[in-house]
Amino acid sequence: MNRKKKINQVLKAKVKKMNAKQQKSNKPKYVSKAERAAIAAKEAQENATESNETRSNETESSTTEASSEATSVES
Numbered sequence: 001m002n003r004k005k006k007i008n009q010v011l012k013a014k015v016k017k018m019n020a021k022q023q024k025s026n027k028p029k030y031v032s033k034a035e036r037a038a039i040a041a042k043e044a045q046e047n048a049t050e051s052n053e054t055r056s057n058e059t060e061s062s063t064t065e066a067s068s069e070a071t072s073v074e075s
Contacts, residue, residue, distance in 0.1 A: 031039075
């Protein structure tokens with residue numbers, strides 16, 4: 001009886017391990033500290049370039065508005 005029990009126990013353990021490997025994990029993939037720093041630096045650089053572009057667009061539009069106001073005042 002003990003021999004059958006032991007065999008069944010081993011087989012059940014193998015099945016349990018195989019089922020556990022097939023399950024999808026909800027845990028997010030590990031990202032190292034260096035990679036996180038690189039990603040943060042890249043995002044900061046992108047944000048800086050976007051803010052510079054919006055500032056240049058704002059100054060261009062304000063310059064255009066000022067020149068159109070000046071021409072309308074002269075007319």
